[in-house]
Amino acid sequence: MLTVTDLVKTFDGTPAKKRGAGGDDQPEQRVLAVDGNSFTLEPGEMFTLLGPSGCGKTTTLRCIAGLERPDGGQISVGEKVFFDSSRRVNVPPQDRGLGMVFQSYAIWPHLTVFKNVAFPLEAMSRRTRPDREEIRRRVTEALEATELGAYVDRSATALSGGQQQRLALARALVVRPSLMLLDEPLSNLDAKLRETMRFELKRLQRELGLTSVYVTHDQTEALALSSRVAVMNAGKIVQIGKPREIYEQPASRFVADFIGATNFVSGSVLESRDGRYRVDAGIGELWATATRPLVAGDQVVLSLRPETIALSTEPFGPATPNQWSGEVVNRAFLGDSVDHVVRIGTRELRNRSNPAQSIAEGTRVHLCIPPENITIVPAA
C-alpha cells in the first residue's frame, strides 16, 4: 500500500538571525529530522509512528502528505510514486489524494460544518467534481459516520473540541482517500474524551477499512489503536512490531523505557539453557528470555515490568524461579492499582498489583517474576 524507503529530511539548524552573516567558512548547520527510515503498510492497516516530541514522527507524516519536501528517499502509494529524490519526482499535496487530520484540527472558522466537509469535493477539478446533489449526499454520509448529522448548519467554531475533532475526520473521509494521515488527532482533547474518541477512531477505521498512518507520543493510544507500531527516536525508527511485541519484547532500552513503566536491572550472562539465560543481576540470579542469542559473559540490561512482579508476605514454593525477599519501603494507592517499592539489598524494584493487595511499609515480603516476563535488552 504505502511504501517509504530511506526517507531523509533535514532542517536548517542555524538561527534565522545569523543566517547570511556571510564570510565565515562555517558549514551550514543542518538538523537531521528524519534519518533514513523505511517501512511498508499493508492495506487496511493502522500504522503508528510513536516517539517523544522532536523524534521526527510528524516530519515523516508531513513528508508523506507532501507538506515537506524530503532530502532523500522514495514515497509511493500503490503504483503511484509521490516522491523520488533520484528521479526528481515530487507530487504536490493537492494531487496526492490523501486524507489528513491535523493536530489543531485546522477547521476553517469562516465556514459552516457542511461547507467544511464539502470543501474537498468542491475543490476538485470541474471534470471530476461530483454534482451538487452528490456532494450533499456524500457530506451527509460523512457527517452521519462521525455522528455530526445534527450540526450540519452550525458555524464550525461553535462546536466543542471533540466535535471539531470528528469534523476534521469527516472532512478527511469525504473524498474516500486511499490513505489517511492522522497527526496527534487526540492530543488536544481532555483525558475522558480522548478515551472515547480512541474507540470511535478504531471503529471507523475497521468499518471503513481505512489504511492509516497515525502519529502520537502517547504510548497507550498507540498500543490501543494500532495494527503495528514504529517506535522512533532521534529521527530513526528503532523498532517496528505489533503492540504486544513492542511492549513485551522491546528491542532496546529506549523502547522499554518509553513504552510503559519498567524496572531496569543490569547484569551479566552466566549461562544459557533451553533458550533462557541465567543472569547475575546483583540482587541474585535471574532467569530471563532474550530476543537474540547471547553468550556467557555478555553485559546486559533486564527489563522487569512492575505488573509482572508478584508480591506476597509468604514465601513462594521452592520450585518457583526468580524469587527474592525484601522490604516494602513505599506504597502508593492509585485507584485501579497499588504500587509498592521493595528494597532488595541496595536495589529498589517497583511492583504494581491489584488494589486488593496492600502491604504496609516496613513489611518483609517475597517477590517473584516468571522468566518469560523478564526481557533482556542490549546494554547500550
Next chain:
Amino acid sequence: MTGLDVTARGLAGSPAFLLGLRRLFTPRNAFVAVVLAVIGYLAAVPLVYLLVGTFSGDGGFSLSAFGRAYGGNAQAGQMMVNSLVFSLGSGALALVVGTALAYVQVRTDAPFKGLLFAASMVPLIVPGVLYATAWIFLGDPQIGLLNTLVSQPLLGTSLVDIYTLPGMIWVEGTHMAPLAFLLMVGAFRAMDPSLEESAAMSGARPLTVLLRVTLPLVRPALIAAGLLMFVRSLESFEVPTLLGLNKGIYVFTSRIYFELRSYPIDYGAAGAYALSLLAIAVAGVLLSNYMNRNARSYQTISGKAFRPRTVELGGARRWVGGATVLYFLLAVVLPVVVLVYASLLKYYRGPSLEALREMSLDNYREAFASANAVTALRNSLILAIGAATLVMFITSVASWLVVRTKVPGRRLIDALSFTPLVIPGLVLGLSLLFVYLRTPLPVYGTLLILLIAFSTKNIPYGMQYASSSMRQISMELEESATVFGASWWTTFRRVLLPLASSGILAGWVYIVIVSFRELSSAILIYSPGNEVISILIWQQFENGSFTVLAAIGVVMIAILTALVLLANRLGARVGLQQGA
C-alpha cells in the same frame, strides 16, 4: 441643626470614616487621580473647546460656522468629493499593494524579500512632506524627471502629472503601503498554517487556497487595515496640501489649513470642517468595529511557533521577484535619490553635464548657517525626547491601571487614551488653538504648546506599547512581591517597571522618531522662534527654495535613519525585522 448634619458629624468623628478617608488617599489612588487628570486634560479638553468654539456665535449656540463653511459655495461639495476619492483611492492602493507584498513576504519563496522590510521603514524615515516633494521632483509636468527623462523623449509629451487626484493618490498610497504591509504580515504570520495545509490536503490548488481559505481568514485584519488606511489618508495633510495646491484640488485638511491662512481668519468655519472630518473618521472606526464584531470566532492564533510552508512559485518566481525590486525602486530608491540629487543643485533641473558641474554642498551650508535651522533642530530634539518621556511615564501607569486593576474608571482611561487616534493632527492643532488662545495660560507662543500637541498625539501609541508589555507580565510575579510585603509603589517600581522596560523603551524610541518628524499638528500652533525641523522644511517649500528644502530633508532622513537603526539595536521593533 438638621439630622443630616448630625449624622455627617457623627460619621466624621468615627474612626471608621477616618480610616476610610486614609484608605482613599493611598499613593496608588493619588497616582490614579493624577494619571486620569493628565490624560483627560490632554485628550478631552481640546475636543471640548473645539465643539464649543465651533458651535458658539452670536452669544449662544449657533450653526453659523457650518453655514459659512458649507453654505453657498460649490467648492465645499467638490472638496468633499475630492476628500472621499482621495482617501478611498489611496487607502485601496495601499491595502492592495501592502497585502500583496505581505503575502509574498510570508507565504512565498520569492527572491529579494529582504527588500520589503527595508521598504517598510520608509514612512518612518521619509516624512510625508519630503515624500511629496520628492514626487514633485519626479512627476512635475514641466521639470519632473519622469517626464523630462522618460516620457518626453519616448512619447514627446508629459504623461505624468503629479498635481492631479490620481497623482495624489499614488503618492499617498505608496507612502502608506508599508503600514498595510506590516499589519498584513502580522495577520499572515499569526495564521495557523495548518488551515491552509488542510486545504491543500483536500486537493485545493494554491489559487483556490488563497481565494477560499487564506483571504477569508485574514478578512478581519483586511477590514481593519483598510479602514485604518482610509482614515489615515483622510487625515493626511502634507500630500494633498502640497500636491493639490497647484490645481486647486482641496480636501478637508488643506481646506482647514487655507481657511486659517486667509484673512479674515474664520476659526468657526475651520472648526466646522474639522468636526466633519472627525465625524467621518469616527464613523470609519465604528464601521470597522461593527464589521469585525465576529472577529473573535475567527481567532486563528494558537500561540504556537509556526513554520509556515511557503508556496513554491515556480515559473512565476522571477516575475514576483522582479515586481518586488520594481516596487522597492519606485517607493524607496527613486524618491530618496532624487532628494539627494536636488540637494546638490543651485536650482532644480534634469541631470545634464552642466547640472553635474554646478553641483555643490552650498544648500547644506546655507541651510545650517542660519541660527534658525540650529534652533529648529534643537527644538525638534527637545520636543521628541520630552514628549516620549512624558507619554511613556503616563501610559505605563495608565496601562497598569487598565490591564491589572479593577479600579473604577479604568475603562474611561482606556477609552480616553485612544481618542487621539481618531483626531487628525491638523484638527488637534486647531483644537489647541481654541484652548490656548482663549485661556490666560502662558502656553501659546512657547514650546509648551507643541509639547502638549506631540504628547497628546502619541498617547495611543504609548498606551499600545505599554499595555502589551504589561499584559506579558504574569500576574503572579506582581502578587508574589505583594505577598512578600512590598508596597504598591515598590512593586510597581521594582518589579513591574523593570519587567516591562523593554516594551516601554520600544515605545519611547518610537515616539521620539515620530515626534521628531511631526508636522501636521504643529503647523497651526508654532510661533516664530519655536519652529521645529519639519516646519522649517514647510517654510522652504512656501518660499520656493526647493533645493535648500532637499538639503534639510536629506539631513533629516539621515537622522531618522540613525534613530531607527538605534531603535532596532535596542530591540524595539520599529517596523518589523526579518525573522521577527
